[in-house]
Amino acid sequence: MTVESHADVRGLRLAYIDFGGTGTPVLALHGHFGRARMFAPLAAALAPAHRVIALELRGHGHSNHADGYAPDDYLEDVAAFVRGLGLGPVVVVGHSMGGVLGFRLAARHPALVRALVNEEGGALNRRPEIPHPVLDVRPWPRRAPTLDELRRQVEAHGIPDAGYFLESAVERDDGWGFLFDHDAMVESQEALVGDWWPDWLGSTCPALLVHGPDSFVLPTSMVREMAGRRPGTVLRELPGCGHWPHDDDPVAFAGAVREFLGTLATP
Incomplete structure (x- = not known):
């Protein structure tokens, strides 16, 4: 049963959606301008083996606006949210900014993260490598x-x-x-905007990197370098997809995530 709720996190009221079930918890993190409900198709595809909980980050959706939006603000919000619900360690699925947030969480709070699914979150986010960050x-x-x-x-x-x-x-x-x-x-x-390579390389948990070759945000050359430099990383490029593979081909995206989750050892 899908439940929309709120959690008090570091002085903010953050909204989240628990898509229900008793399976292994998956924490889903959207990108800039996103909403928790974007993960509904993925949650349906992963049920009942996985329980997807999608957080609306500060300043997004029905979560509170905040005085600051530094990457570390988001990071500590998510860490506190996971601890508050007693969810860890979780599989983190993140899109774009949410993908960067996910791999930074794994690097900075490794006890909270079992595995990563990074959809279009780059290890380097600055010009000239990224023309329009x-x-x-x-x-x-x-x-x-x-x-x-x-x-x-x-x-x-x-x-x-x-x-x-x-x-x-x-x-x-x-x-x-x-x-x-x-x-x-x-x-x-x-x-x-910045260099996030140290965080991308700073964790050892299994990771799936999902890329849309038609993405205008993340170059394929960078994604392949990210996969090559980080041990334990599987790269899936989804043909015909851009920066939003979960929207461009939801069936292929969910299939890639489900296949990866199936390779993880039972906790």
Whole structure:
């Protein structure tokens, strides 16, 4: 049974979804602009052997906004959340920023992480290797009269398909807008710019690296280097997928994750 709830974590009220079941716990972490509910298809595909719990990070979804969005802020939030629910060690599935957060958690808090699934989270996030590490959403509309108009205005800023972002759209008294704060999301992305190689190489747990070869965010050459340099890492490139393999081919993505989880020893 899917349950939406909140946890008090380091002075913040963080939302999460427990997709139910009694299987091995899997902690799912979204990327920038994301929501916990994006992991519903994966949770359904992994049930009943795995219990997926998806956290909405600070400033995202229905979690509290915060005074800071440094990578270490997110890191300690997640560590405290896992400890608070008594979940560890968990398998961590993370997308984009959530992938970076996952492998940093494994490096900094190894007792909490049993294995990693990193979907499109790069070990290096800076120019020139990554041409556009920050998506500036500050010019995006704060309100629009309809959801369709919000989509139109966002896509007018050069976004080919606003569907991912509209998962965080809600209707308020003065129109449709986003749950996230535009300025905070730029601040958070800018804070993630940097060299994360030490953290990627800083853990020894089994890892699955999932990549969309058509990704505009993460070069295939970097992903292959990440897999080659970290022992115990399996690379799966999903043809026809971009930066969101879980959306572009949910069946293949879930199959890759399920196959990897099947290789883990029983805790």
